Amino acid sequence: MPGTQILKQTKKTIIIMGCGRVGxxxxxxxxxxxxxxxxxxxxxxxxxxxxxxFSGTALIGNGTDEDMLRKAGIESVDAFFALTQGDNRxxxxxQIAKHIFKVPRVICRIYDPLRKDIYEQLGLESISPTExxxxxxxxxxxxI
Amino acid sequence: MKALYIVIVGGGKIGYYLxxxxxxxxxxxxxxxxxxxxxxxxxxxxxxxxxxxxxxxTAVLTEAGLxxxxxxxxxxxxxxxxxxxxxxxxxRFKVPRTxxxxxxxxxxxxxxxxxxxxxxxxxxTILEHVExxxxxxxxxxxxxxxxxxxxxxxxxxNKEAPAIGKSLGQLRLPPDTTIALLMRENEKPRIPDAETVxxxxxxxxxxxxxxxxKILERNLLG
Numbered sequence: 001m002p003g004t005q006i007l008k009q010t011k012k013t014i015i016i017m018g019c020g021r022v023g024x025x026x027x028x029x030x031x032x033x034x035x036x037x038x039x040x041x042x043x044x045x046x047x048x049x050x051x052x053x054f055s056g057t058a059l060i061g062n063g064t065d066e067d068m069l070r071k072a073g074i075e076s077v078d079a080f081f082a083l084t085q086g087d088n089r090x091x092x093x094x095q096i097a098k099h100i101f102k103v104p105r106v107i108c109r110i111y112d113p114l115r116k117d118i119y120e121q122l123g124l125e126s127i128s129p130t131e132x133x134x135x136x137x138x139x140x141x142x143x144i
Numbered sequence: 145m146k147a148l149y150i151v152i153v154g155g156g157k158i159g160y161y162l163x164x165x166x167x168x169x170x171x172x173x174x175x176x177x178x179x180x181x182x183x184x185x186x187x188x189x190x191x192x193x194x195x196x197x198x199x200x201x202t203a204v205l206t207e208a209g210l211x212x213x214x215x216x217x218x219x220x221x222x223x224x225x226x227x228x229x230x231x232x233x234x235x236r237f238k239v240p241r242t243x244x245x246x247x248x249x250x251x252x253x254x255x256x257x258x259x260x261x262x263x264x265x266x267x268x269t270i271l272e273h274v275e276x277x278x279x280x281x282x283x284x285x286x287x288x289x290x291x292x293x294x295x296x297x298x299x300x301x302n303k304e305a306p307a308i309g310k311s312l313g314q315l316r317l318p319p320d321t322t323i324a325l326l327m328r329e330n331e332k333p334r335i336p337d338a339e340t341v342x343x344x345x346x347x348x349x350x351x352x353x354x355x356x357x358k359i360l361e362r363n364l365l366g
Contacts (some may be wrong), residue, residue, distance in 0.1 A: 066254060091231075112201070115201075115232070118202070122235060
C-alpha cells in the first residue's frame with residue numbers, strides 16, 4: 001500500500017467520524033500506515049467494515065456531541081475527518097473540532113456542492129464527492 | 145410597530161405555535177417544512193404561509209426570499225440542521241438575526257461561538273426552573289443576557305445570612321453588581337436604597353456578572 005512506511009514512530013492521532021464505506025476504508029488505510037486511529041459511529045454494526053488487523057479504537061457515539069468527542073480524545077488529536085452520510089452532521093462536527101477544540105487539520109465531506117461552497121468560504125476544508133465524481137465521469141467521457 | 149419578515153424552519157409544534165403567535169402580532173411569516181402532510185395541515189389552519197422544502201438548501205432558501213428576511217428561526221429537533229440553516233441564512237443571505245433551538249444543552253454555547261445570534265435550550269430552561277423550586281438554593285439564575293456576561297439573579301436572605309440587620313450601604317458588593325429589587329412579605333416590592341436594612345426571608349433581585357455572583361452570594365448570604 002502506498003505510504004505504508006510513513007510516520008511509524010511519531011504516531012499521529014486521527015479521529016474519523018462515520019464508519020461507512022469511506023470512513024471504514026480510510027481507517028484501515030491509516031491504521032496500516034502507522035497512524036493511531038479512533039473511529040466513531042452511532043451503530044456498532046458499522047464496525048464490521050474494519051479489517052481484523054485494525055489496531056485502532058472503535059467507539060460507539062455521536063460525533064456532534066461535545067462530551068463524546070472529548071471521550072474520543074479530540075483535545076490532543078492531529079486530524080479529524082467528518083465522513084457520515086449527513087452533510088449537516090459533518091458540518092457541525094467539523095466546526096466543533098476546528099473552532100471549539102482547535103484540531104490542527106479538519107476535513108469535512110459535504111455532498112451538496114452549494115453547501116460545500118458556503119462552508120469552504122467560511123474556512124472549512126471540505127470535499128464534495130458529488131462534484132468530484134461528476135467531474136471524473138465527465139472527464140472520462142471526454143476521452144471517448 | 146414595524147412588521148418583520150420572519151422565516152421559520154421546521155413546522156413541528158414549536159414552529160406551529162410560534163408562527164401562530166407571530167402572525168397574530170402582524171408579522172409576515174413563512175414556515176419551511178420538509179413533509180408534505182405537515183405543510184398541508186399548517187396551510188389549512190394558518191393560510192398560505194408554508195413552503196415545502198429543506199430549510200438547509202440554498203435553492204429553497206432563495207425561493208423563500210431569505211434575502212429580505214429580518215429573522216430566521218430554526219426549530220427542528222435536529223441541532224445540526226438548525227445550525228446549518230442559521231449559518232447559511234447568516235453567511236449566504238446576510239439575515240441580520242438568526243435564532244436556533246438547541247436540543248443538546250451543550251450546544252447552547254457552541255452555537256453562539258459559531259456565530260448564531262441567539263440560542264434556546266429547553267433542557268437548560270427547565271434546569272433553571274428546577275433550581276427555582278429548590279428552597280435551599282440560595283442563588284437562582286433568572287436570566288442571562290444574550291451575548292453578554294451579565295445576568296439577573298434572585299437571592300433569599302436566610303437565617304444565618306451576614307446581611308441581616310445591615311443596610312445596603314454597609315454591604316460590600318462587587319462594583320459590577322446592583323441590587324435592583326427588594327421583595328418582602330406583606331410589602332410591595334421596592335427598589336432598595338443605601339439605608340434599606342435587610343431582614344430574614346427578604347428576597348432580592350440583582351444584576352450581576354458570572355464572575356461576581358460568587359462574591360455577591362458570599363457577602364450577602366455567607
